Amino acid sequence: MSDGGAVLIAGCGDLGQRVGRLLLAQGARVFGLRRRARALPAGIEPLSCDLAAAVPELPPVTWVVFCAAPDSGDAQAYRAVYESAFAHLLQALQAQPQPPRRVLLVTSTRCYGQNDGSWVDETSPVSAGDAQTASLLAAEALLHGSGLPGVVLRPGGLYGAGEGPLLRSLREGRAVCPAGAPRWTNRMHRDDAARAIVHLLHLPDPQPLYLGVDCAPADQGTVLRELAALYGLPPPPTRSVPPPRVNRRCCNARLLATGFRLLYPSFLDGYRALAAATGAVTGQR
Template identity: 35%
Template structure:
């Protein structure tokens, strides 16, 4: 039996699990929150509570090392802490794992600000300090771990439950205007299909950009979402005048176009949602059908 150990089982990993479990895969997913264990089980994922709490009445699986020993495949999604991946720090003997494929989910933020220029996987990272810099260090740590690691640099993730429609409908959405600003994004189902394609065609050491075909300003995407709902475009505010929290402000301080040729050429991927238009339409259709 193929067994996926999902380290930091979140939104993207759950999408991959939904593809693999019907094919007979066993999926073990870590979570810090005991309250999530029931939901993971309902989705067919075996919960692994880590860090483990010995006082839990229903701890489920808690032995990270034992789970790693059983894994044929590993997906690491956790954010680094101080430049280090928390799971690598907790598993100093990880190089002895028998996994035949390891995926590490990183971010296109490692390329830093390019003033709208194109980047691809050969572009040297130039991250701003902070989270993206930590990702570069964590990427290197995984690639040097001795495991068959593949790095996936994800653009802005959206999908069911992570679309803009609710904010547009409740009137809290704002269009932040900044001239020349461009963002790349990726639908969660396209993330899942790229990961599955990589599992089928392993190439240890490979780095892949995961994004759609059309970088676009965030305000244009919001306007399109409003049009799909039959509502006027949300109010706009210029970036210089917007009162944004630090994380959101750092998002708008960078602009780049990200190429995705490698996932198409090397993995044979045809995007389900090549732009935000197809992706948003599918999200809205699913929400209306629910």
């Protein structure tokens, strides 16, 4: 950061490493904390600790990003990350002689349980519809009750690291376009998510909460058909499938109002760039 303060990235996986590289390019000192921290990009100083099991010993840090991801989708994995690990990190930060200037917590738009296709934003009600969502909301409550200055970023579905589940389902012939009314999906390219995190760390007077999504919520069937055309794959069939648990469109107006601009405003922008980078583009749309 511009004042020379050190940044701690806790849960320094793919997203955290993207954040770290951006911060290193700005001249920051960056620590990356994970269970096995040896394989980090050059310049990110490794800290090894299983946060779910222990309170870490930390160097003095000015800025903190918590972007750990559960090992799986089950409730126990979510509790380990968003309740145990995050609580241990806050405990370590509260014990420092000089508290950090900002703690940025990455959770998820999973907190929104609306299923009528309506728009949601930072003021919309959330619901703990399952144990995983309850853990996400518990982490946010821990941050806001910690006495530390905190910001929460709730990103949509992140993509941009390898092929991803959508393309795999198309290549393996498992993808199905749901019949009937639109089933809205919300996503954000991982590079834009990393840039948003760095942007919010710099922001002089942030709001306590931001949604991290692109500008174009998209119907699931539309996404699958466009990706099939882009990659030269057979279009998936349209069939009746069970209704989704959630169906809502997430609004990024608050994030954009801070001056943040997306590299990839829609899923098609992002996937076109991915396909071009891998030489996989076969369709011209």
